[in-house]
Amino acid sequence: MRTLTHREKRTLRFGAVAVGIYLLSFGGLQVWKFFGQRRSDYRQLVRQAEDLKREVRLYEDRILLVKKLMEGFHMDPARLSRVSVVADASAAIQKAAMGGGVQLGPVRESPGRPSSKELASMQLEGTGPVPAVMGLLSRLESVGFPLIIDSVQLTPDPRPGQLKINLTILILDFEQWKKEEPPHA
């Protein structure tokens, strides 16, 4: 093979350097783009995380309020079973009445109005001393079920010191709240 002249060697050297520079810059650009893309993705994720953080922070007050209300009502709505809630609520009401000294008469149950998100309504009749009747009215709120006293009728009982009470109680259906679109407040 012929020995290359100095001029040829120099030309080859320049060519190699030029090709090297081209490859280096091209490859460098690709690497730069790759890392730039990764960084931009990461920054987007960081922004998402910050948004999420802000969103979750708003819920801190709501959680406290929910906790307070749940403690007031002695109830966790998420744990209520639609199948057994009416039976359990009826039992709890009767237990509260008996425990407070109110003698219950007939108890009638009827299905609630789905439009009002009610599961059932109950009609109770009972007799007892004034304190017991008042105590029952106060305790019904915290028996651990979503109850609303629809109406109250108080009449005197022939026995002295006794009061007759007629109650209509509504049992709410939490399942129907679940199906609803959550409020955007």
Next chain:
Amino acid sequence: MSELHFMQSPSVYLEIGQSSLKALDGEAGLELALERLPNGRLTDACKETVTLSLQSFLKKDVWRPRARALCAIGARGVSLRRLMLPSSTKDNLRRLLLLQIETEFPLPPDALAWGYRRLGNADLPAGQPLHQSANSAANNGFLVAAVKREVVEEYSEILSNCGVIPVFTLAGLARASLWPQPPRACAILDIGRNYSELMTFDNGVPTAVRILPWGGESITRAIEKGLSIARDEAEQLKIGLARGPASDAGRDQKSQAAVEAALNSLAGAIKGQWTGQRIFLSGKSTRLKDMSVLLARCLGNGVQCESIEPAAGEGRSAAILGLKTAAQSGRECPPLVLELKPADGAASMARQAPWKWAGVAVLLTAGLLALPYAEALLLKSRLSRKLAAIQVDKARLSTIDRELDFLRHLKQSQPPYLDALFLLAKAAPQGSRFDSLSMNRRGDLSLRGSMRDSQQVAGFRSKLIESGFFSNVAVEEQTPTPDRQKVVVRISAQWKPFSARESLAIGPTAEEIAKAKIRPKDTPAGPFPGMSPGFPGAAAMPGGPSPAGPGRRIASPAASKMPLPPGT
């Protein structure tokens, strides 16, 4: 660069002579005696002692870079040449120098530790014979110094073992650094123990270096012979002469005569080597009283002698002071560095520290630039996983919303039956009787009962309205009984919505509760027991008024106007 001095390697200064080694690190000095073999090499024991002593002397902070040891070595075995070389590139210059060294010096370059210094045109003395042709205008002058390689290697090994980077130069050149502008023609005589070193300069450029077989010991011997005393006594006498005249004037005179005789022999040796007008003296022996004057007299011809020996102190000498002066004047290296490596040692030595720091700076900058990208690469997957987990958990937020909505609805839908009963009981006049009372959650209230007269009915209605709880109160029917003793009434009312009732103070005060607790329980029975006289709702309710208006006792004008029910 002065701002970056703290980045530069610290320097220690050493002078390695024939019989002693002096070191100066800051203000601390060290002086060690050297023992040599007949061939001039250090003995093994001496090497070990010197290494250990220097190691303990040069203790350095761990965080600081390795110190440079600027070493001035004695002139024994040193050859000095001035060479003229044609202009050339740096690589060619080195090649040319090697060729010239091979020609000019008795040993090949590989066996030498050598260094060079470029001479400016001003440095070239007129008429001075050069080893190469001085005719060419393009020629450059170089001063080349060389010494046997193993001599410098021996010192280098000792210093490297002490953790310093040695840089070697000639002691004579170091002494010359004491003057910013050296005299045109002069000589420096460093008087050692047994030998003296004479370096002659022309225009600040060394022209020759010679070892004279004359030293401080020569003076001692002269005194010993002149006074016929023992050597130790002669040495003491010599030291005494340095301090000043002794009490014995006759003995002093004899000593002075002996010293002069010794100096005469020195002057003879100098005259054989140099014929200048100014000579500088260094070395401990120059501390002898009137040494400079005596030597000048011995030299004659108006030669001036001047001592440049610094004040006494361990590790202090003219060479060390010269090295220090050169370093403090901003020179990173002495003007002529004796190299052991074939590469450009001086340059690499000088550039080592800045390049190291530059490298660190580049690395840090690269790290700084790469950090955001590295963060993205390293943390992205982790962050994605975390975000996905939070997104899954986010579904629970809607559950919380629904629960809150449900519980709020439940709370707001609880009708205020007990509040209404409390207000009725509080407003009812004495002797009233309620036969029936019905309420529903829409706020409708209706009651049927009897009162004493129509005024009581009107008062009862007024109190209910003033309570602020009811939006309207209507007496639907008011009929007197046939015996005209009572009035049968039918009243309907509507309580206000939840939002309007929120600010009302309803429920018994703490005082009312306390009074109710101490009231006898045998309340009079009536057709509507407990409601007449006064509905004892608060007293009768287990747990007090909590369900009626817990924690909502806010003063309102309407409530304050309301009179307490009779009997309470």
